[in-house]
Amino acid sequence: MADALVAAAGLGKVYGTDIATRALEEVSFEIGAGEFVAIVGRSGSGKSTLLNLLGLLDTPSEGTLHLRGTESNSLDKRGRAKLRNELLGFVFQYHHLLPEFSVRENILMPYLISGGPVDEAIGARVDETLRVLGLDGLGAKNANDLSGGQKQRVAIGRALMNRPAIVLADEPTGNLDTENTEAVYSLFRTINEEWGTTFLIVTHDQDIASMTDRILELRDGKLVQDVRNAYAGAITR
């Protein structure tokens, strides 16, 4: 895939020097723009390690990772932070909102970090994000004053603020009930289809994985399966 958005080639990660622990070994795959992908595997299989590498939060011990054509090892810490801010959106298992800021400010935060001016267009973007997330009228509230499901939707809004090409989600519904879980996945799918955003969702839940278009399975740090899910559309709809 020449125009791959994500291209991992022989990715490996070893922690420690005296006692080396291998978390990832020879992982290679490519992901194109607009794909809706699940990364599955048991606990300790290397899912989070892979996500940290894809999210430029960590550096590989072996292999290369290209994000929209940029080789991650060619970037210094500041360069990785900048690319992370521009290209990637994160949704974590825990919402990790900033309690010192309002809902609106939390959503705006990645844009503020990028240093752009907050003009009318940006204000309208936040309004649209709030509307898409079903958070109309809650913008001025403190992030702490929302329910668990609402907080996670704010975190999704924050991940989408800079209109990233890729959203990385690490067990994003791990702390939510069934109703909110379905709502979040439905939201992910809507954004994926309407905005063309690529989603990489780490999960250990096979039901959730079955709602995605493609499943990458890790076992003991190795990529053991990379399959297309022909039924995904039917399940989610």
Add this chain to the structure above:
Amino acid sequence: MLPLKIAWRFLRKSPAQTLLIIAGIAVGIAVQVFIGSLITSLQGSLVEKTIGSSPHITLADPTDGQPVVYSAFMQRVLAGTKGVSAIVPVRELNVLYSNGTDKVPLTLTGGEAGKLNLIYRLSQRTVEGVSTLKQGEIVIGTDLAKKYLLIPGDKMLLNSGSGAPVSLLITGIVDLGSSAANLRTAFVGPDLPRAQLGFRADQYSAIQVQLTDPFGSTPIATAWRGQFPGVKVSDWQVDNKDLLQALSSQSLSSYMIQVFVLVAVALGIASTLAISAVQKVKQIGILKALGMADGDTGAIFVWQSVIMGVSGTALGVLTGFGLIAGFTFGTAKSGAGFPITPQPGFIAISVAVGILVALLSAIIPTRNTARLDPIEVIQNG
């Protein structure tokens, strides 16, 4: 300015903690301003009392009683020396005041009223009458007047031992600030001592000099010794070594107090910022995960320091002024003590040091923040 905005929100989120550390800085700076101004003013008051109304350098003949010649050369050198604020040639005559029962030794300092005023400030110190020092007039000290019930308008009979007794009219009574001086010193015009001593017009008992900076007397005195061989040049700093030693020791103890206060302030801010960095580790980790650079996350703590440092310092300076006003009011009411003058230079240094110390306190949390790995925060929830 995102780091500033975040710093402000962090501080507002913990108002009690923020106010406590601002109060801590304020107390430190207030003590600095108060102690610094107190010591400086106290020293200024001591110096003023000791030498404010006396010469800083005196030129005289090495032999007691012999005149010094106030030559044209000496006049030129003295007037041309930078830092000289007053040159007063005086003739001093020792006399006995006799009131019929008592005989009191007095030193008459003779000179022109205008010139004597430059050093002795007679017009300011006159508590009764006037200090004009015309021919036949005398100005005496308060203690002598009180002891012998003398008032302006009275006549005094003085005997110098080298001629007939002279009778002088008391025109003024002055308070010279010292009981001994008030009892033993009196002032007259230039002619009487000259006639009694038999001096020529250019001969004086001493040439008294005051300087704009009293502490600059030593190099000037040394230079004059070289220029006027055979003349005894006395420097007040040499004559008051004990006082200067005491002032120097006082300054040292004051600096020690101020250094320890600053160290306490620095430790206070540093520990609070360190605690704040620990409290906000999740937020910092998330901000880094969202793409905030290490420099910007560090800047959050620098801004916190600046906000607390500037507010605490400003409050401290105001409190310091309050303490000074309170002290001045209290001592003025009791009649004791001396006025404290706030020292602008010293306050500027305190402000600069306060803010600098606050900034230095941000170093540790800034470094810790740079080392923080966002993965730890994300995975530990």
